[in-house]
Amino acid sequence: MKAVDGVSFDLRPGERLGLVGESGSGKSTMALALMRMHKPPARIAGGEVLLDGVGDVMKLDDDALRRIRLDRLALVPQGAMNSLNPVMRVRDQLADGIRTHEPGDDRDALAARIRAQLARVGLDADVGGKFPHELSGGMKQRVAIAIGTSLSPSVIIADEPTSALDVVVQRQVMETLRSVQEEIGASVLIVGHDMGLMAQIADRMGVMYAGKLVELAPVHDLFANPQHPYTRLLIESVPTLMAKRALASIPGAPPTLINVPPGCPFHPRCPSAFEPCDSKVPLPTSQNGRVVSCHLYPEQAA
């Protein structure tokens, strides 16, 4: 089965690209694939990930791959705050990454770097001496960001960086991610399913359905004028404080990836489905910096 299928996009220097989709739509798989960190039995059947100055990440040998991780490409994985090492102090977990990649620093220099890195994510230096269980959820997530960005990577991939946190802490962590990103000039790929959060943080946004990228557009355009019917329903289903109404959900269930419908994978749930949809797979078409895969938007003369 294909968890992620034929997805193409570019991540521009310094931009924040959001990637949304229902649970199981393949977002995490894609994030891991970009890092080549997917676990067997998953494998990458094809494609390339081109990184400025490195070339195709998919073709690197293990050694080169280890080197670019953290250094050029950093991942803050889903549930990162729960995957910190419980028996290691925060400063030692930070030191680990720095030492393997840049062994040059002496003790004082390393300590100074760790302090600076903690400050960068808004944490006091004394947090370095603590164990993960002594920290709140928001603090742990900041530590995870500090570790991920300790070598000033050019690309940060953050998978649901704030899903388990409450709104105030969520905003603090997102602000932290944004300020770190701006400081080191990195590009960020943020994976999530919270449309509100994405609207606030992303410059451009991609929408995934059943392992495919169905729409990609600048965030203002996407919210003002969603093209793909799935994107439109996704935006409409977000509850707001504006009006009290029945909570809208997208009718039908997302396909299991073992059993993706033929034609457009969204056709069994799509209110706009028409004749070609159940047999012909829509190909991505692009116009005005937007990409959409839907028969409602036939290929324009390019």
Next chain:
Amino acid sequence: MTAFLEMTNVSKVFSAGIIRRQHTVAVDDVTMTIDEQSPSILAVAGESGSGKTTLARLLLGVIPPSSGEVIYRGQSVDDLSREQRRTYLREIQPIFQDPFESYNPFYKVDHVLTVPAKKFDLAATREQTMRLIEEALDMVGLQPAETLGRFPHQLSGGQRQRVMVARAMLLRPRLIVADEPVSMVDASLRATILESIRRMKQELGISVVYITHDLTTAYQIADNILVMYKGSVVEAGSVEQVIRDPKHPYTQLLVSSIPQPDPSVPWGAEGEIAGDPESMEVAATGCKFVDRCPAAFEPCRGQRPPLYHEHASRAAACFQYDGSSALEDQNLDVVFEPQLTSQAAGASEEPAAN
């Protein structure tokens, strides 16, 4: 008339540490009534560690209060007879955050439905039991044929959570206490599950305590809300008042932190967030929110602010509203009641379906 469930000045203090004993006041002096004549949905909101789960466990009788009383049909929960306790345990049903933890992986999902059905003698025959189970699954939008006979890991997270909602409904409770029931599922499923919770109130007349840190869904499904900060009720009343027009600076912070699905609406005000809420110590005297409060002034460090009855359907524990009278004995019923009666009169609610 005895009320269904009351909390009178309920507090819960946890003590930890052997050498340096630390006391956490997880719930601090809560007084309210949940009555069954006018079923309603009460949201309990607040950040992590504010005492929401502790409040739920007190209502469910899982832990006893350190002071004050939880009173079920006129009788303290501590002094119920065996038979009364059995009814109490059926009439108040929990739904928890992570449905996976409520399942035994070695039993089919049927197990979580048939066991309580048997325990509480819901039906005389096996066929009747199965009919009740199928009805309950139907109500939450699950196909009995596609759900029964499977193991928990064969269902998605959203399906597992809906089975737990069906289980709670099956027992025909008077009150459901749902502790962050949708924080682990995505937006579309969240809507489905919350709709089935709302139908429980409307179609079966079941009251719901909906615990969440998501004020948007609280606004969508609840009638009333109680906002907690470090164990204390800081603001309470109708959702229209509290969420649409928050008066307590903490509620204001919560509302402005909701990311709106519109890139042109800014996310909160500049420089508004200070400190790490979860690790902040609570001042021994004065307002618990004072170190984070942009509006703090002299009286705030002196005494704890009482709940001021600032509007007919709202109370706020903040000295900015000391021109209003304080709630009598911290009792929240007066701010909830107007909402309830107008609801019962105005809404076209169907009679209970049983």
